[in-house]
Amino acid sequence: MPPPPFPPPPPPARSSPRPPPRCLPDFVDLVDHVKPAVVSITVKMRGDAAAEMGADEGQGIPTPFGMMRPDGRQHARARAVEARGSGFIIDADGTIVTNNHVVENATSVSVTLDDGTELPATVIGRDPRTDIAVLRVKSSAKLPYIELGNSAQVRPGQWVVAMGNPFGLGGTVTAGIVSARGRDIGSGPYDDFIQIDAPINRGNSGGPLFTQDGHVIGINTAILSPSGGSIGIGFAIPADMVRTVVAQLQKDGHVTRGYLGVESQPVNAALATALHLPTGNGDAGNGALVATVEADSPAAKAGMQPGDVIRAVNGKPVTTPRDLAIDVAAVRPGEQAKFDIVRDGKSDNLTATVVALPTTRTASNEEESSTTRHARVGLSLAPLSPELRDRLDVPAATRGVVVAEVQNGSPAELAGIRQGDVIVGVGNHPVGDVAETTAAIRKAAGGASSMALRVLRDGHAGFVALDLTKSPDAKG
Numbered sequence: 001m002p003p004p005p006f007p008p009p010p011p012p013a014r015s016s017p018r019p020p021p022r023c024l025p026d027f028v029d030l031v032d033h034v035k036p037a038v039v040s041i042t043v044k045m046r047g048d049a050a051a052e053m054g055a056d057e058g059q060g061i062p063t064p065f066g067m068m069r070p071d072g073r074q075h076a077r078a079r080a081v082e083a084r085g086s087g088f089i090i091d092a093d094g095t096i097v098t099n100n101h102v103v104e105n106a107t108s109v110s111v112t113l114d115d116g117t118e119l120p121a122t123v124i125g126r127d128p129r130t131d132i133a134v135l136r137v138k139s140s141a142k143l144p145y146i147e148l149g150n151s152a153q154v155r156p157g158q159w160v161v162a163m164g165n166p167f168g169l170g171g172t173v174t175a176g177i178v179s180a181r182g183r184d185i186g187s188g189p190y191d192d193f194i195q196i197d198a199p200i201n202r203g204n205s206g207g208p209l210f211t212q213d214g215h216v217i218g219i220n221t222a223i224l225s226p227s228g229g230s231i232g233i234g235f236a237i238p239a240d241m242v243r244t245v246v247a248q249l250q251k252d253g254h255v256t257r258g259y260l261g262v263e264s265q266p267v268n269a270a271l272a273t274a275l276h277l278p279t280g281n282g283d284a285g286n287g288a289l290v291a292t293v294e295a296d297s298p299a300a301k302a303g304m305q306p307g308d309v310i311r312a313v314n315g316k317p318v319t320t321p322r323d324l325a326i327d328v329a330a331v332r333p334g335e336q337a338k339f340d341i342v343r344d345g346k347s348d349n350l351t352a353t354v355v356a357l358p359t360t361r362t363a364s365n366e367e368e369s370s371t372t373r374h375a376r377v378g379l380s381l382a383p384l385s386p387e388l389r390d391r392l393d394v395p396a397a398t399r400g401v402v403v404a405e406v407q408n409g410s411p412a413e414l415a416g417i418r419q420g421d422v423i424v425g426v427g428n429h430p431v432g433d434v435a436e437t438t439a440a441i442r443k444a445a446g447g448a449s450s451m452a453l454r455v456l457r458d459g460h461a462g463f464v465a466l467d468l469t470k471s472p473d474a475k476g
Contacts, residue, residue: 041096041206087135088216091145111137147215152238161210161212181195189325216239258337260337261298264288264324270450314331393459400437414466
């Protein structure tokens with residue numbers, strides 16, 4: 001008999017279908033939607049102005065990166081050069097928003113649209129304080145535009161897309177997330193930046209920052225970089241501020257802000273103790289401490305005094321001097337504002353009629369015994385003579401005494417007081433000559449663990465807290 005046949009091979013195992021590849025979300029549709037409204041800006045400027053714009057290159061501090069790299073060489077200071085930045089169209093009639101520093105030194109400005117069309121542009125308004133400028137171009141056709149969104153709703157971790165003209169490479173798109181909100185980078189009194197990690201570089205200045213709904217939530221303005229290139233720390237002006245400033249620039253060509261007439265400083269725990277401020281419920285570090293009140297200002301007329309701590313403006317909490325500056329600037333000149341304050345440890349409120357912020361400020365001018373030493377504090381005081389006024393550039397109307405000597409290791413030295421400072425107040429009380437200051441210091445220091453002096457230095461007055469528990473043993 002023939003051998004039995006080999007059994008047939010088993011049928012191949014049935015493979016289960018592979019799942020489709022998982023794709024990461026992208027921004028293609030968003031970019032297609034907004035890109036036609038983003039423009040490149042070319043600025044012609046004098047060579048010396050262009051050279052000045054590169055002065056901060058390489059510094060590891062936040063600087064406007066769209067201070068764009070000039071096409072001409074910087075040693076050619078006498079001839080005109082070109083520089084480039086970014087912007088975006090906000091209405092069909094050709095209104096364009098960009099940074100002030102992109103156009104402030106311009107002798108002429110032109111705009112290149114996404115389709116390559118080049119149009120001359122007119123600067124209709126600039127606001128150096130917020131670094132915002134508005135341009136206008138004329139076109140025979142209605143132009144594509146994008147809308148400003150609500151930056152107050154932006155949250156850290158949210159996806160954002162930046163567009164612009166870095167290094168002249170127009171139409172560049174980068175993406176990242178919101179890193180933080182409310183950043184103060186020391187560029188001005190109204191700093192309130194959105195921090196992002198989307199890569200942006202020189203030439204991105206003035207370009208828009210989008211969320212995924214296609215609305216602009218900021219203008220890309222500055223970077224923190226030791227090298228001049230992106231390291232993932234960029235800053236954008238929030239759209240809510242842009243909207244307010246642009247509306248005024250379109251209407252008047254300039255921005256009018258409210259003005260109170262005070263200089264203020266942060267409140268720290270030492271100052272809170274020295275000025276007898278409430279420290280419960282986390283209040284010790286909140287508020288703006290009034291350091292100076294200008295004569296005949298709205299603050300002076302309302303009865304505000306140095307040493308007052310402003311805790312709210314029209315019911316809106318104030319936690320820092322920057323909050324105060326922004327809140328007061330938002331009040332229309334001629335309108336009244338209510339200020340919640342703390343004075344000598346007690347809560348109170350004042351009402352001031354805010355006026356328009358002056359473009360320049362003037363100081364009024366007046367004046368003043370032998371050097372006196374205060375051993376527990378560590379200071380030697382001298383009268384503010386005419387010669388010292390001239391040398392220290394102290395206005396004639398300023399009353400006070402000069403710090404002639406600071407004892408090593410004393411509370412005054414540890415607090416940062418130095419020779420040449422002018423003491424104009426002890427605690428909340430102004431002082432004049434040496435005798436008056438001496439009496440005020442003795443009274444404030446008697447049995448206290450801390451005291452505050454109001455000190456004038458380089459034209460600016462501020463409170464300094466002294467820890468009297470660290471008095472030197474030496475007697476003066």
